[in-house]
Amino acid sequence: MWWVSVTMLVLAVTVSGKTKEKVCDKGWECSNSKYCCNDTITDFFQVYQFENLFAKRNSPVAHAVGFWNYQAFITAAALFEPLGFGTTGGKQMQMKEVAAFFGHVGSKTSCGFGVATGGPLAWGLCYNREMSPSQSYCDPNYLYPCTPGVDYYGRGALPVYWNYNYGIIGDGIKVDLLNHPEYLEQNATLAFQAAIWRWMTPMKKKQPSAHDVFVGNWKPTKNDTLSKRLPGFGATMNVLYGDLICGKGFPDEMNNIISHYQYYLDLMGVGRQFSGDNLDCAEQEPFNPSSKSASS
Numbered sequence: 001m002w003w004v005s006v007t008m009l010v011l012a013v014t015v016s017g018k019t020k021e022k023v024c025d026k027g028w029e030c031s032n033s034k035y036c037c038n039d040t041i042t043d044f045f046q047v048y049q050f051e052n053l054f055a056k057r058n059s060p061v062a063h064a065v066g067f068w069n070y071q072a073f074i075t076a077a078a079l080f081e082p083l084g085f086g087t088t089g090g091k092q093m094q095m096k097e098v099a100a101f102f103g104h105v106g107s108k109t110s111c112g113f114g115v116a117t118g119g120p121l122a123w124g125l126c127y128n129r130e131m132s133p134s135q136s137y138c139d140p141n142y143l144y145p146c147t148p149g150v151d152y153y154g155r156g157a158l159p160v161y162w163n164y165n166y167g168i169i170g171d172g173i174k175v176d177l178l179n180h181p182e183y184l185e186q187n188a189t190l191a192f193q194a195a196i197w198r199w200m201t202p203m204k205k206k207q208p209s210a211h212d213v214f215v216g217n218w219k220p221t222k223n224d225t226l227s228k229r230l231p232g233f234g235a236t237m238n239v240l241y242g243d244l245i246c247g248k249g250f251p252d253e254m255n256n257i258i259s260h261y262q263y264y265l266d267l268m269g270v271g272r273q274f275s276g277d278n279l280d281c282a283e284q285e286p287f288n289p290s291s292k293s294a295s296s
């Protein structure tokens with residue numbers, strides 16, 4: 001049909017237009033990408049800000065004292081800045097994306113102590129592993145069989161659970177996590193790398209990543225709109241956790257992630273008034289209705 005070839009022509013022009021786009025080089029942190037033409041993360045997120053966000057992580061009662069640090073985050077982030085992590089959409093969006101990523105991380109690694117100890121929001125990066133796993137998280141899997149004697153309990157910055165998730169993410173970051181899941185509780189750079197890889201990578205082909213739904217790369221289809229899936233922070237929770245927390249009103253776990261995101265927006269000087277539309281996923285149908293997801 002005539003309109004098919006017209007559509008293809010437009011696509012071809014767009015593609016060749018893209019290949020001619022200007023790329024920039026900012027050295028070790030970002031090079032050879034259009035995203036490197038904007039500020040990089042170290043331009044707007046410095047060590048004192050990391051310390052502000054995670055001030056309590058080395059308190060005696062924390063469970064990963066001495067583990068998490070700014071350098072590890074930046075080293076891991078540098079692998080993804082040329083792909084748009086923290087480098088998309090201009091300064092405010094860039095800062096918001098870092099706050100959003102840490103909103104998830106802070107909530108998932110929080111010790112959640114109470115008001116007397118600075119409030120639960122002050123306790124991000126308090127854990128780097130699940131402390132009392134109730135099981136070994138081994139599920140028979142042809143591609144990613146469990147290694148004998150190895151447990152696949154939650155580890156990392158966006159905790160990874162189950163053998164097959166260690167397998168997929170290990171493939172993604174080119175580290176043998178299936179045989180060595182312990183790397184994620186021994187090496188903070190790898191812990192952040194695995195988390196940012198998950199943030200940047202769609203769970204399934206033709207689906208958006210958390211990054212895509214947050215920075216505005218993703219345009220919802222009619223089906224998405226009918227399912228109340230719209231761009232924004234809410235959809236990042238949908239991508240990462242699906243029906244574990246989305247589409248069920250306002251469970252504490254969802255509110256907690258949102259609170260961390262907004263707390264970090266304030267601390268970074270962006271301000272929670274710029275949280276963006278579609279902040280929650282209370283009414284969203286999950287992208288991937290699931291029994292077990294990468295995060296439980």
Ligand SMILES: *[C@@H]1O[C@H](CO)[C@@H](O)[C@H](O)[C@H]1NC(C)=O
Nearest residue numbers: 034035038087088089090091
């Ligand atoms: C770089 O920042 C500008 C705004 O300062 C923004 O319009 C542009 O989209 C950004 N570039 C990329 C590749 O995101």
Ligand SMILES: *[C@@H]1O[C@H](CO)[C@@H](O)[C@H](O)[C@H]1NC(C)=O
Nearest residue numbers: 175186187188189190191193
């Ligand atoms: C942690 O992992 C990174 C990335 O693979 C590696 O470069 C670094 O040497 C590791 N650090 C330690 C202390 O093993």
Ligand SMILES: *[C@@H]1O[C@H](CO)[C@@H](O)[C@H](O)[C@H]1NC(C)=O
Nearest residue numbers: 221222223224226227285286
């Ligand atoms: C739209 O959503 C319905 C119900 O969720 C689903 O069965 C159908 O396959 C979807 N259509 C497309 C094109 O994704």
